[in-house]
Amino acid sequence: MTWHMDDGLATRYADGDLDATLASSVEAHLLACAPCRELLTPRVPRARLDRVWEEIAEAVDSPVPGPFERALRLVGVREHTARLLGAASSLRLSWISAGALALLFAVLAAGETTRWGLVGFLALAPMLPVAGVGVAYGRGADPAYEIGLAAPYPAVKVMLMRAAAVLATSALPALVIGLAVFGRSWAVAAWLLPALALTSLSLVLSRWFEPAHCALAVSALWLACVAGTNLGEPSLAMFGAAGQLASLAVTVVSCALLAARGKKAS
Amino acid sequence: MSVVVEGLTKTYGRRHALDGLSFTAGTGVTGLLGPNGAGKTTLIRLLATVLAPDRGTMRLLGRDPATERQAIRRRLGYVPQEPGYHRGFTVFEFVDYVAILKEMADRRTRHDEVRRVIDEVGLADVSGRRIRALSGGMRRRIGIAQALLGDPELVLLDEPTAGLDSEQRLRFRDLIARAGEGRTVILSTHQIEDVAALCAKVVVLKDGGSVFEGTPKELRGLAEGRTWVGGRKEGPLCRHTGEGVFRTLGDPPPGARPAEPTVEDGYLLLLHEAAPAATR
Numbered sequence: 001m002t003w004h005m006d007d008g009l010a011t012r013y014a015d016g017d018l019d020a021t022l023a024s025s026v027e028a029h030l031l032a033c034a035p036c037r038e039l040l041t042p043r044v045p046r047a048r049l050d051r052v053w054e055e056i057a058e059a060v061d062s063p064v065p066g067p068f069e070r071a072l073r074l075v076g077v078r079e080h081t082a083r084l085l086g087a088a089s090s091l092r093l094s095w096i097s098a099g100a101l102a103l104l105f106a107v108l109a110a111g112e113t114t115r116w117g118l119v120g121f122l123a124l125a126p127m128l129p130v131a132g133v134g135v136a137y138g139r140g141a142d143p144a145y146e147i148g149l150a151a152p153y154p155a156v157k158v159m160l161m162r163a164a165a166v167l168a169t170s171a172l173p174a175l176v177i178g179l180a181v182f183g184r185s186w187a188v189a190a191w192l193l194p195a196l197a198l199t200s201l202s203l204v205l206s207r208w209f210e211p212a213h214c215a216l217a218v219s220a221l222w223l224a225c226v227a228g229t230n231l232g233e234p235s236l237a238m239f240g241a242a243g244q245l246a247s248l249a250v251t252v253v254s255c256a257l258l259a260a261r262g263k264k265a266s
Numbered sequence: 267m268s269v270v271v272e273g274l275t276k277t278y279g280r281r282h283a284l285d286g287l288s289f290t291a292g293t294g295v296t297g298l299l300g301p302n303g304a305g306k307t308t309l310i311r312l313l314a315t316v317l318a319p320d321r322g323t324m325r326l327l328g329r330d331p332a333t334e335r336q337a338i339r340r341r342l343g344y345v346p347q348e349p350g351y352h353r354g355f356t357v358f359e360f361v362d363y364v365a366i367l368k369e370m371a372d373r374r375t376r377h378d379e380v381r382r383v384i385d386e387v388g389l390a391d392v393s394g395r396r397i398r399a400l401s402g403g404m405r406r407r408i409g410i411a412q413a414l415l416g417d418p419e420l421v422l423l424d425e426p427t428a429g430l431d432s433e434q435r436l437r438f439r440d441l442i443a444r445a446g447e448g449r450t451v452i453l454s455t456h457q458i459e460d461v462a463a464l465c466a467k468v469v470v471l472k473d474g475g476s477v478f479e480g481t482p483k484e485l486r487g488l489a490e491g492r493t494w495v496g497g498r499k500e501g502p503l504c505r506h507t508g509e510g511v512f513r514t515l516g517d518p519p520p521g522a523r524p525a526e527p528t529v530e531d532g533y534l535l536l537l538h539e540a541a542p543a544a545t546r
Contacts (some may be wrong), residue, residue, distance in 0.1 A: 058374070058377060061380075061381065062358075080376075083366055084363075084367070142350075143351055146348075147349060147412060150314040150315060151364065153369055154336075
């Protein structure tokens with residue numbers, strides 16, 4: 001060590017008047033020199049120190065958002081809403097990609113572009129959002145569920161927001177898989193209304209039962225219906241006009257019940 | 267009074283978890299004591315507005331939870347019996363998550379508040395650690411930290427010291443005592459020592475009803491002149507307290523000498539006398 005700070009240098013450093021090179025040199029020296037640190041301390045405004053410390057603490061403590069949370073922020077979702085959504089296990093990249101891969105392999109195993117393959121795809125695709133919603137919320141899925149119930153943020157709102165996010169994140173890969181495997185056809189989107197119906201029905205039932213159990217029961221019912229119309233040969237009866245109308249009716253009634261529940265909760 | 271409960275009844279199937287319970291609690295720590303199944307957790311969940319009663323009325327912080335639930339929740343802190351944590355979250359992330367559920371939307375203000383409560387429970391050094399890597403005692407402190415967010419006026423703690431070792435329990439007593447300064451804390455516990463050390467008031471529950479409401483000193487007073495130490499095991503309320511030494515409550519056994527009662531003595535005697543004769 002060949003030099004020490006004098007009063008003038010300490011004051012200029014504290015005021016931020018030194019050029020970058022000299023400031024770096026002073027900082028390197030300060031790390032090893034207690035007398036110079038003592039000389040500098042009274043010259044630095046307390047408020048400025050507090051502000052710098054707060055900024056450091058904020059940078060160190062702030063939660064690091066996951067990929068899904070970052071994507072939500074990019075499309076304009078507010079930071080705290082993105083946090084609430086990102087905490088759901090079915091809204092993590094691992095779940096979304098695992099669901100998409102499972103659907104893809106199931107379709108490939110069912111014979112790709114054959115009629116059985118299409119029925120398999122249309123039967124399985126609505127179950128992606130139903131399963132996702134089942135594990136997005138509730139006592140079994142959310143470790144902080146009980147704490148959340150006693151918090152002022154409406155639990156129904158969290159449930160519905162997560163359900164909407166799960167619907168969006170599972171519909172996109174399923175549509176892409178459908179288009180990639182079966183090409184452009186109305187049938188590729190024929191599972192959308194059934195998906196809405198099953199998801200909304202599952203949400204309505206979660207008023208009384210654990211959401212994961214509701215998802216399981218609704219999925220089993222759905223598979224039984226599809227199997228019942230495909231006993232002999234592959235049939236798209238569940239996805240025709242009558243099936244779509246039935247799905248629409250279930251969706252409308254379920255959404256009305258959910259809206260009433262949301263209104264009551266708020 | 268911050269908490270006024272009258273004739274509270276909650277039934278699960280045929281079982282009465284609470285059966286016409288009434289009590290009041292004001293500023294300071296109020297202890298809820300009672301054997302398993304007495305209704306403590308059901309009561310705490312009702313006070314937390316997580317459950318609704320079948321019958322009876324509650325006034326929490328001067329409001330009716332049936333019509334003003336959100337307003338009560340904004341002034342409430344709650345540590346459930348088995349608080350769950352997102353184990354992949356850091357301490358800060360988890361408390362921040364609960365802060366969002368408590369409607370703290372502004373990120374900077376919320377983070378300041380999160381830092382404050384984490385510091386208050388002594389977890390500042392592990393704020394960035396994953397919850398899965400923390401000990402049971404530290405996780406319990408996270409539970410307290412989230413309950414203190416927003417400086418609530420009513421804090422409900424359901425067996426916060428269960429499963430902790432003696433040293434951790436002593437630390438928790440300090441924490442709960444500090445939490446009870448200037449606010450109402452309802453502490454459900456099996457630890458009679460905690461009640462004796464912390465509570466200004468104690469309510470003893472049995473079979474869904476209150477069998478005692480008073481100070482720990484008054485609870486201890488129930489065993490005044492009815493606590494004995496001797497060398498023989500005598501009667502149903504006799505326990506071994508040392509080599510060849512037995513502590514008996516109730517009528518004096520032959521050769522026993524009177525002893526200074528404790529809060530636990532009063533509690534045991536109360537429960538025994540409140541039990542139906544056939545089960546004693």
